Amino acid sequence: MLVLLHKNAGAAVGNQVRNIAKRLLTTTAAGSTTTTTTKTAPATEHYDIIIGGGGLVGTTLAAALAKNTTLADKKVLLLEGAPPFKGFNSSGPYQNRVSAINRNSVELFKSIDAWAHIEAARYKPVKQMQVWESNSNALIQFQHDNFASDVACIIENDLILDAVYARVRDSADNVKVLNKARIECVSLPGATGAPHSHVQLQDGRSFTCELLIGADGANSVVRKQMGVDVFSFNYERMGLVATLDLNMEEDSDNSVAWQRFLPTGPVALLPLTSKQSSLVWSTTVPHAKQLLAMESAQFVDALNEAFCREYPRIDVADKALQALNSFFGNSGSQHQRQYPPRVCGVQDGSRATFPLGFLHASSYVCNGAALVGDAAHRVHPLAGQGVNLGFSDVRILVETLATGAYAGFKLGDTQHLIKYERKCLAKNVPIMVGVHGLHTLYSTEFSPVVLLRSLGLQLTQNLPPIKNIFMKSAMG
Amino acid sequence: MLRNLTLLKPSNRLGQSLFGALTRHSSLDATSTGGFKQQTAETVREVKHHDGLAADWWNKTGQMAALHAMNEIRVPLIRDGIVARGNVKAHYINTTKVLSGQRILDVGCGAGLLTEQLARLGAHVTGIDLGEELIKAARVHLANCSPELSDRVEYKMEPIDQHAKGNCECYDVLILSEVLEHVDDKVALLSSCVQTLKPGGSIFITTMNKTLPMWLGGVVLGEYVLNIAPKGTHHWDKMIGPLDVQRILDTMNCQTVLVNGSTYDFWRNTWRWINSTQLCYALQAVKQMPTESS
Numbered sequence: 226m227l228v229l230l231h232k233n234a235g236a237a238v239g240n241q242v243r244n245i246a247k248r249l250l251t252t253t254a255a256g257s258t259t260t261t262t263t264k265t266a267p268a269t270e271h272y273d274i275i276i277g278g279g280g281l282v283g284t285t286l287a288a289a290l291a292k293n294t295t296l297a298d299k300k301v302l303l304l305e306g307a308p309p310f311k312g313f314n315s316s317g318p319y320q321n322r323v324s325a326i327n328r329n330s331v332e333l334f335k336s337i338d339a340w341a342h343i344e345a346a347r348y349k350p351v352k353q354m355q356v357w358e359s360n361s362n363a364l365i366q367f368q369h370d371n372f373a374s375d376v377a378c379i380i381e382n383d384l385i386l387d388a389v390y391a392r393v394r395d396s397a398d399n400v401k402v403l404n405k406a407r408i409e410c411v412s413l414p415g416a417t418g419a420p421h422s423h424v425q426l427q428d429g430r431s432f433t434c435e436l437l438i439g440a441d442g443a444n445s446v447v448r449k450q451m452g453v454d455v456f457s458f459n460y461e462r463m464g465l466v467a468t469l470d471l472n473m474e475e476d477s478d479n480s481v482a483w484q485r486f487l488p489t490g491p492v493a494l495l496p497l498t499s500k501q502s503s504l505v506w507s508t509t510v511p512h513a514k515q516l517l518a519m520e521s522a523q524f525v526d527a528l529n530e531a532f533c534r535e536y537p538r539i540d541v542a543d544k545a546l547q548a549l550n551s552f553f554g555n556s557g558s559q560h561q562r563q564y565p566p567r568v569c570g571v572q573d574g575s576r577a578t579f580p581l582g583f584l585h586a587s588s589y590v591c592n593g594a595a596l597v598g599d600a601a602h603r604v605h606p607l608a609g610q611g612v613n614l615g616f617s618d619v620r621i622l623v624e625t626l627a628t629g630a631y632a633g634f635k636l637g638d639t640q641h642l643i644k645y646e647r648k649c650l651a652k653n654v655p656i657m658v659g660v661h662g663l664h665t666l667y668s669t670e671f672s673p674v675v676l677l678r679s680l681g682l683q684l685t686q687n688l689p690p691i692k693n694i695f696m697k698s699a700m701g
Numbered sequence: 702m703l704r705n706l707t708l709l710k711p712s713n714r715l716g717q718s719l720f721g722a723l724t725r726h727s728s729l730d731a732t733s734t735g736g737f738k739q740q741t742a743e744t745v746r747e748v749k750h751h752d753g754l755a756a757d758w759w760n761k762t763g764q765m766a767a768l769h770a771m772n773e774i775r776v777p778l779i780r781d782g783i784v785a786r787g788n789v790k791a792h793y794i795n796t797t798k799v800l801s802g803q804r805i806l807d808v809g810c811g812a813g814l815l816t817e818q819l820a821r822l823g824a825h826v827t828g829i830d831l832g833e834e835l836i837k838a839a840r841v842h843l844a845n846c847s848p849e850l851s852d853r854v855e856y857k858m859e860p861i862d863q864h865a866k867g868n869c870e871c872y873d874v875l876i877l878s879e880v881l882e883h884v885d886d887k888v889a890l891l892s893s894c895v896q897t898l899k900p901g902g903s904i905f906i907t908t909m910n911k912t913l914p915m916w917l918g919g920v921v922l923g924e925y926v927l928n929i930a931p932k933g934t935h936h937w938d939k940m941i942g943p944l945d946v947q948r949i950l951d952t953m954n955c956q957t958v959l960v961n962g963s964t965y966d967f968w969r970n971t972w973r974w975i976n977s978t979q980l981c982y983a984l985q986a987v988k989q990m991p992t993e994s995s
Contacts (some may be wrong), residue, residue, distance in 0.1 A: 294795050294796065295796060295797060297796070298796065298797060300800075362995075420845065420846045469805075561822055584930075630777040630797050631777075631780070631795065631796075631797065631799065631822075632772070632777050632780065632818070632822075633776050633780075633797075633818035633819055633820075633821040633822045634772070634775070634776075634818065634821075635821070635847075639767055640761055640772065640773070641773065642771065649727065
């Protein structure tokens with residue numbers, strides 16, 4: 226036994242020596258060749274499509290491109306500044322960043338086979354949405370007839386990312402993901418007359434492509450290079466998110482999303498489980514900082530107060546609403562009103578704030594480049610539309626690229642890309658104007674405005690055809 | 702009438718395009734005799750007119766914007782027309798290799814707008830045109846902007862009748878897009894075209910109808926008011942209706958299988974199919990097998 230070991234060890238040592246000698250020889254040879262090649266030409270790799278930004282929208286786009294039959298032969302590179310995605314633990318505590326995903330986005334996930342992954346993990350369907358305000362009794366509720374289908378699904382952002390990354394990894398041989406890849410600069414064919422778009426990373430690597438897609442968020446580098454006009458402003462508000470524990474009755478299933486407009490901004494509860502909800506609270510910057518710094522108990526009190534506190538009423542508005550409701554045969558909105566569940570705790574470390582802004586790019590495309598998601602548009606979170614608009618961009622862009630490629634257009638040809646822009650603008654602009662309008666409408670306590678908005682809201686609530694129009698556009 | 706007018710104008714950019722169409726009077730040298738000479742001169746004028754636009758041909762927002770935009774409808778029409786004949790392998794359908802193996806002749810290819818785009822779907826395309834500058838521009842664009850297509854695209858400056866001599870029955874598809882309205886002798890042009898086509902192959906024609914709405918909209922409004930096309934590009938007496946084209950093709954044993962009307966929305970630079978062929982139209986005809994001929 227010992228002898229055997231000894232023998233083996235001897236052989237191993239011999240092998241090792243030989244290996245080392247071999248490696249020494251080869252490294253010197255290889256070393257010299259690599260240095261010469263790097264000196265002569267810093268290799269520029271060519272891809273058909275490069276996606277700048279591996280967030281929710283960028284990664285979903287990569288998965289959707291890989292899934293499309295017509296585009297299946299295109300080489301796609303996804304550039305992401307962050308280190309590789311750590312993955313998602315569906316039995317861990319709930320994350321504080323969640324999205325209200327509408328039906329169209331769910332359809333997109335189904336079409337790229339990512340929905341099964343989400344379903345197998347966890348998500349919460351919302352059956353009803355109640356929106357009400359602080360200065361009058363006006364109230365509106367959204368639901369499908371007899372709660373037949375969901376109004377939206379609340380899904381954690383990391384879970385969506387996990388699902389689409391899995392699609393990119395499993396099914397997409399033609400999609401390459403590059404992490405820790407920060408874009409240093411880009412150049413587009415329009416400006417240089419070159420046939421391709423060019424991307425230079427901060428670590429010196431460079432790539433060329435037919436089409437560069439900017440999915441790199443509100444401060445998009447790609448958009449800056451495209452030279453499009455951008456209309457943007459800051460709401461001077463912060464959004465505060467947190468994961469909350471609720472004091473629910475045993476039999477309740479917590480499937481209502483609640484949103485109340487306060488003079489400082491809307492506060493919303495999005496259900497996660499029967500006992501937990503996610504909070505999105507838009508408020509003034511000092512107030513948000515204050516809320517972030519509070520003790521847990523104090524924060525919970527402030528939150529419960531925000532949902533229940535009686536603000537000074539505008540009498541005219543209340544009387545007008547009563548008249549309106551009796552006209553429609555309702556005995557007043559009070560009997561319809563439900564109150565949200567009482568919050569009894571906040572998860573440690575789940576509170577976070579982010580700035581709120583509005584942004585819209587005047588154009589989404591140019592020769593050799595296109596914008597999707599927040600790089601092209603950013604809205605107030607009050608209607609939960611931001612990421613859904615991004616997913617709708619993804620769907621329209623993939624469709625447009627596929628019909629274009631099947632008609633022999635170059636991927637970056639504005640002649641065809643412009644169709645993507647036209648379709649997106651027709652869809653996005655009304656929603657963005659609507660969401661911004663709601664924000665403006667509800668950030669005042671001026672009585673005539675309160676009167677009008679209350680009447681408008683109540684009329685919408687009482688006239689199902691009008692309500693359905695709003696529901697349709699919000700749900701895609 | 703209009704043509705005389707433009708000819709009289711000294712400022713008229715005499716050249717317009719060209720289109721390989723020239724048939725019997727293939728010689729560009731205008732020293733022949735009689736009526737012959739006149740037609741040749743007209744051909745030279747057309748060729749020069751279009752040749753003068755060569756530099757701007759690939760500019761998507763320039764004078765050729767409408768022609769660029771037309772690719773949006775004419776490429777799918779040609780692609781689906783070829784697929785519908787059953788000549789495309791099932792696994793190529795819905796991929797960017799859909800036209801793999803198809804040999805296409807693009808007559809009057811200009812600077813190659815349509816030529817390159819068809820080649821990008823996998824087809825081998827030969828583009829012929831009479832404009833020297835156009836063929837030069839086409840070759841330059843191919844080399845600079847689409848080098849990946851260079852082994853599938855070939856440009857030649859030669860008239861169709863000459864090309865037909867050496868390429869009898871060797872193409873699967875023949876394209877005559879926005880050419881017919883620039884040619885006097887349509888019968889000669891079409892007969893040379895059909896000669897190059899394999900039996901069972903398709904000929905695709907897009908052109909403008911000879912109707913009053915087309916003349917008012919396309920020539921008067923389009924060239925003289927809105928400047929969609931350069932002045933002097935189109936002429937009433939060279940326009941031809943779909944039935945006449947169909948009749949000519951019938952005599953050449955080609956059966957028309959499709960006629961689609963189209964129109965152009967100048968305010969958004971977009972072409973679309975319509976139910977009427979009163980304005981522009983696209984036509985597909987299939988060359989019959991010799992056995993079927995009567």
